Amino acid sequence: MAEQESLEFGKADFVLLDTVNMSEFMANLKLRFEKGKIYSYIGEVVVSVNPYRSLNIYGKDTIEQYKGRELYERPPHLFAIADATYKAMKRRSKDTCIVISGESGAGKTEASKYIMQFIAGITNPSQRQEVERVKNMLLKSNCVLEAFGNAKTKRNDNSSRFGKYMDINFDFKGDPIGGHINNYLLEKSRVIVQQQGERNFHSFHQLLFGAPEKLLRTLHIQKDPAAYNFIKVGGVVKSAINDAAEFKAVADAMKVIGFTAEEIQTVYKILATILHLGNLKFAMDGDSVLIENSKLVSVIAELLSTKSDIVEKALLYRTVATGRDVIDKQHTDQEASYGRDAFAKAIYDRLFCWIVNRINDIIEVKNYDAKIHGKNTVIGVLDIYGFEIFDNNSLEQFCINYCNEKLQQLFIQLVLKQEQEEYQREGIPWRHIDYFNNQIIVDLVEQQHKGIISILDDACVNVGKVTDKMFLDALNTKLQKHAHYSSRKLCATDKTMDFDRDFRIKHYAGHVVYSVIAFIDKNKDTLFQDFKRLMYNSSNPVLKNMWPEGKLSITEVTKRPLTAATLFKFSMIALVENLASKEPYYVRCIKPNEQKSPLLFDDQRCQHQVEYLGLMENVRVRRAGFAYRQYYDRFLQRYKMISEFTWPNHDMRSDQEAVKKLVECCGFQHDVAYGKTKLFIRTPRTLFNLEDRRTQMIERIVLFLQKMAAPLLCETERDRKPLEEK
Numbered sequence: 225m226a227e228q229e230s231l232e233f234g235k236a237d238f239v240l241l242d243t244v245n246m247s248e249f250m251a252n253l254k255l256r257f258e259k260g261k262i263y264s265y266i267g268e269v270v271v272s273v274n275p276y277r278s279l280n281i282y283g284k285d286t287i288e289q290y291k292g293r294e295l296y297e298r299p300p301h302l303f304a305i306a307d308a309t310y311k312a313m314k315r316r317s318k319d320t321c322i323v324i325s326g327e328s329g330a331g332k333t334e335a336s337k338y339i340m341q342f343i344a345g346i347t348n349p350s351q352r353q354e355v356e357r358v359k360n361m362l363l364k365s366n367c368v369l370e371a372f373g374n375a376k377t378k379r380n381d382n383s384s385r386f387g388k389y390m391d392i393n394f395d396f397k398g399d400p401i402g403g404h405i406n407n408y409l410l411e412k413s414r415v416i417v418q419q420q421g422e423r424n425f426h427s428f429h430q431l432l433f434g435a436p437e438k439l440l441r442t443l444h445i446q447k448d449p450a451a452y453n454f455i456k457v458g459g460v461v462k463s464a465i466n467d468a469a470e471f472k473a474v475a476d477a478m479k480v481i482g483f484t485a486e487e488i489q490t491v492y493k494i495l496a497t498i499l500h501l502g503n504l505k506f507a508m509d510g511d512s513v514l515i516e517n518s519k520l521v522s523v524i525a526e527l528l529s530t531k532s533d534i535v536e537k538a539l540l541y542r543t544v545a546t547g548r549d550v551i552d553k554q555h556t557d558q559e560a561s562y563g564r565d566a567f568a569k570a571i572y573d574r575l576f577c578w579i580v581n582r583i584n585d586i587i588e589v590k591n592y593d594a595k596i597h598g599k600n601t602v603i604g605v606l607d608i609y610g611f612e613i614f615d616n617n618s619l620e621q622f623c624i625n626y627c628n629e630k631l632q633q634l635f636i637q638l639v640l641k642q643e644q645e646e647y648q649r650e651g652i653p654w655r656h657i658d659y660f661n662n663q664i665i666v667d668l669v670e671q672q673h674k675g676i677i678s679i680l681d682d683a684c685v686n687v688g689k690v691t692d693k694m695f696l697d698a699l700n701t702k703l704q705k706h707a708h709y710s711s712r713k714l715c716a717t718d719k720t721m722d723f724d725r726d727f728r729i730k731h732y733a734g735h736v737v738y739s740v741i742a743f744i745d746k747n748k749d750t751l752f753q754d755f756k757r758l759m760y761n762s763s764n765p766v767l768k769n770m771w772p773e774g775k776l777s778i779t780e781v782t783k784r785p786l787t788a789a790t791l792f793k794f795s796m797i798a799l800v801e802n803l804a805s806k807e808p809y810y811v812r813c814i815k816p817n818e819q820k821s822p823l824l825f826d827d828q829r830c831q832h833q834v835e836y837l838g839l840m841e842n843v844r845v846r847r848a849g850f851a852y853r854q855y856y857d858r859f860l861q862r863y864k865m866i867s868e869f870t871w872p873n874h875d876m877r878s879d880q881e882a883v884k885k886l887v888e889c890c891g892f893q894h895d896v897a898y899g900k901t902k903l904f905i906r907t908p909r910t911l912f913n914l915e916d917r918r919t920q921m922i923e924r925i926v927l928f929l930q931k932m933a934a935p936l937l938c939e940t941e942r943d944r945k946p947l948e949e950k
């Protein structure tokens with residue numbers, strides 16, 4: 225229990241609720257939010273509510289207060305688990321990780337930044353230059369990633385449109401010596417289309433408003449967002465001044481990180497290429513397709529360091545292998561614009577991955593020799609998209625929600641495992657706990673042959689024209705008996721779904737209807753080989769290196785590359801394995817309202833998040849046996865004034881015996897269990913009763929001391945008087 229907070233702020237740890245039910249949970253969460261307490265615990269899990277205002281709780285003083293302390297010695301804070309993570313890593317040489325989850329705008333990225341700030345603040349007391357350099361690199365790389373991976377959405381002005389896992393490596397002294405970033409599933413569709421009220425990635429806006437005139441001229445770019453089809457304007461132009469300032473900050477960060485001038489120029493050329501691609505107009509002229517504004521083709525060719533006719537050919541034709549022959553097949557205008565969009569998305573996605581790789585090259589640990597330096601340990605920070613339910617849910621939401629299913633499964637398993645291990649260590653018998661096991665849903669998605677991803681992949685490799693509807697038919701046949709799957713065909717009366725379009729999954733977090741439209745295309749994620757060859761044949765070496773597979777001719781290309789969903793599945797399986805191998809800590813973020821208001825606590829929205837973050841399940845598991853546990857010596861330190869046998873010091877053989885005596889004095893012996901090093905208390909009421917007794921005793925002790933001190937004070941007064949009179 226966080227001991228530094230009064231109960232007027234509610235319960236700092238949800239494990240101590242009088243009764244575990246949703247209404248008590250929500251009342252406590254709301255009370256704490258309204259009192260400005262944005263952090264709470266569930267055991268060692270931090271629950272965080274976005275305050276939507278700056279709080280003075282992240283400065284140097286606060287870092288000092290949390291540094292080296294135990295979790296329960298200070299009020300709940302991100303810094304407390306950052307410190308716990310750091311201690312586990314440093315003292316016990318354990319690899320640890322912090323998993324930050326929550327929906328868009330809940331405060332995940334801010335939390336990850338504060339955690340990094342804390343770690344930076346407590347390391348390198350000797351100010352070694354190398355450590356400072358690494359810390360600077362880690363912070364600067366964040367700025368670059370945000371420019372290319374974040375965008376303004378309706379829900380968050382600076383929304384991360386990718387998942388991120390970042391390892392920080394530490395040497396034997398506990399100083400950061402390097403890092404590594406893994407990125408997951410960038411929302412690349414945003415490059416070509418944005419919903420009303422949203423923007424393309426920040427990088428495009430920064431370029432338009434921040435690049436010097438000379439650079440814009442070489443890129444053939446105008447300072448006007450309305451001139452570009454891939455940039456949506458209308459009410460969402462963030463401050464151009466901000467964008468301009470950020471352009472400079474990002475350019476500077478790229479330089480500091482170590483990007484060469486040629487690399488930085490290439491980055492700008494790719495952004496400009498994408499903007500020009502968006503303006504291409506295709507039309508049919510009889511049977512042939514043509515580009516109406518062909519001047520743009522030469523601009524694109526110049527930016528990509530290649531020839532106009534090669535660009536034009538890649539846009540209008542597709543090389544296909546038919547038996548032994550290789551022919552050029554002309555697109556229709558629709559196919560051409562589809563191919564162009566795929567190209568724009570692919571080069572942005574590739575650019576983003578390339579940036580992450582370049583950062584990794586630069587920040588990775590170098591010259592580390594385990595024999596000389598000892599074990600190199602890591603703290604990982606995972607900042608990944610939360611559960612998503614929109615009006616229209618497609619393959620992207622399907623992947624994101626599957627990711628959350630997997631993380632939730634890991635979460636409950638780990639909380640259970642930690643509990644079991646503690647009971648075992650302490651010699652307390654374990655009681656079986658009922659909890660919701662979402663394995664069945666994870667299997668529904670990822671199981672080989674039978675899972676939705678497999679069924680989708682099967683549909684994608686079928687010869688002939690496969691439609692999204694055929695995929696849905698296959699789902700309906702294979703999953704008709706599955707308890708967590710349904711569709712209109714299987715449940716004709718359910719009008720929340722459309723025939724031949726929708727299916728529903730009962731996720732642990734709620735029911736989500738997915739529309740199969742474009743599932744097949746998105747899963748195939750085809751980029752014609754012609755575009756890859758175009759990039760590979762560029763005379764710009766940076767571009768060429770980004771597209772090594774462009775080396776292959778059409779006849780050498782594997783016919784069945786892994787699909788988008790399968791690649792994502794593999795990356796999730798690897799991620800979960802990696803997290804499971806570390807000691808995990810959790811931050812669960814909640815967004816209090818849609819209006820980004822610091823005052824509003826929207827009960828319904830918050831309750832929904834509490835449900836799908838599995839927080840009630842967490843509280844239940846955490847206090848299934850005992851709500852509270854504490855080391856004997858610490859318990860005595862806090863409560864010894866309650867009993868004459870322990871105040872001011874006990875004379876029993878062990879602290880454990882003294883605690884037993886104290887507990888019996890209060891009559892709580894039926895509500896506790898004695899572990900090897902800790903006392904376990906079953907119900908919170910007992911703990912609060914102890915707290916009340918402690919408060920009363922402290923008042924009496926203070927009164928007593930005052931009484932004792934009074935005559936002394938009088939004496940001093942008397943002694944002083946004559947002196948003064950003298």
Ligand SMILES: Nc1ncnc2c1ncn2[C@@H]1O[C@H](COP(=O)(O)OP(=O)(O)OP(=O)(O)O)[C@@H](O)[C@H]1O
Pocket residue numbers: 274275276277278279326327328329330331332333334335380381382383384385609610813
């Ligand atoms: N601890 C905090 N103190 C003050 N403001 C905060 C805090 N956490 C979040 N915010 C505010 O909320 C906004 C959204 O937070 P953040 O970008 O971290 O959300 P997110 O969960 O990472 O969202 P997404 O998934 O869209 O990236 C921030 O830009 C900031 O204005």
